[in-house]
Amino acid sequence: MSNALNPLQAIVAKDPRYKPAAYEFLFESLAVTKKRLAQKRGGKVRHVSGPELLEGLRQHALDCFGRMAKTVLNEWGIHATSDVGAMVFNLIESGEMEKTDDDQRSDFDNLYDFDEAFCREYKIVLDELGA
16 A cells, blocks of 8 residues: 555645645636636637636636635635635646746736625526526
8 A cells, every 4th residue: 555645635735725625626617717718719728827717716616606605715725816826836836737938826916806706796696486
């Protein structure tokens, strides 16, 4: 039996600010973002920029967790867009994600305020029959 850590465990051991679930959600958000972008671009999938990933993560968190999105992300250690950038670059350093020469950690800094993006902008859509 091997005592070797899987890549995600190794990343969390090196930087324990973010829980494994945060990284799993980041990968899920990346997949959803790629799919949405491909649909907009006639099926063409390409590299996802930092701002595109942040918007995709925001939309996916709201879709998955609704008004609890900020609470869930905070519980996982994600309090600001720069936290997502730190996670992405942890994944890049470990070889679990790739970057282009244009990608920088600062691409993730202060793109939106979590209170604004997850609380104030959250809208509940009422079903006309149930309203």
